[in-house]
Amino acid sequence: MSVRQSQKEATRKRVLDAARDLFETRGYEETTVREIARVAEVSVGSVFTTFSSKGDILSQVMADRLDALYAELDRVVPHLRGSTADRLRSMFAIHYAFETRRTKLFLAHIAAAYDWTLEPSSRPFGRNPHLKQVVKDCLADGVTRGDVDPSTDLDIAVDTLMASYAWTYRLAAWNESDAETMSAVFDKHIGLICQGFHPR
Template sequence: MGLREEKKQATRAAIADAALGLFLERGFDRVTVADVARLVRVSVNTVFNYFPTKEDLFFDRQEEVVQRLPSAVRARAETESAVAAVRRAFLAEIDQGEATLGLHSGMAAFWRVVDESAALQARLRHMRDRTEEVLAETLRKETGADADDPMPRIAAAMLTATDSALHAGIRRRVLEGQNPDSVRAETRRTAEIAFDALSGGLTAYARRSDPER
């Protein structure tokens, strides 16, 4: 990464960090982009250059979140199905404390801001829908499915719904004030149950061919 790109990344991070601080303090709907720009000492146009909407300021890692499941499918091992790959990736995130899961202190305040804002709730739904759309296209490409084959869309819907339910469970427990370690353990147990159930119907779907055969 060159110096110019490093400066851009630093500016983006500074804007996002400042925005989050204001959102947590005042609530999403009571903060303007101009408020963020003044705090960081940049122009409003500069903020919009990095974040096209105010919702993008709050969910500044949304593209990373959207790509989680498609990336897991693309990275699956030989003979590994899509379900197995997503399961392995999710459990690894749990074990490694992936930040986007929200299993750390301070996340209750984050989710309370979301609960108070219809705009942020709508963006969450959009992110889920976009994840399903990108995953379906990834599965179609990975399996060579025809355009009229419904399985990539069906499998994407099932995988996205399972992942969404697990994240909703984390959010609920965090808002209840449960200890992050307890939430992690319970979520891991629930994930095992969920993916076991899902595997019953999709256990062989998108399995890579065995190169030895």
């Protein structure tokens, strides 16, 4: 790596660290790029040579965090036992537990999915294919295990689960619910959806 490249990489990391803390403590809307630059001890100009906008910075902060989450998920999934519904419950519980460690940041991430200024390259909430794939694999295994009807349209089932999963976050946004409360609510949703594709 050239000197310039490693400098750029260092700047990137400092900006992301500063932004993550500011977004969480102050909130996304209240944080300016100027403040991020000040806390990261870099110039505003150099922030913009690496990132195109505040939305882009948020997207990168979340991408890094989600990489860690999915690593945890991939590690846990092979050890899950029990019915398809129970496996799904465990998978989503891991999500709620992880994401509520920094609730404000995560809610900003969801809100940003509706942001105007987002780059096509950024990965806002709901446009990350990894979780969908893990859930779909779990359902496909359920067909093999015999507790998911083989005629089930897996993509629709995944979609319905994802919709319920995302909107359950309203509880965190509006009622300041914790991970346990959200998991309990979503456990019921999962039970109900699984009822629908259980073989008769």
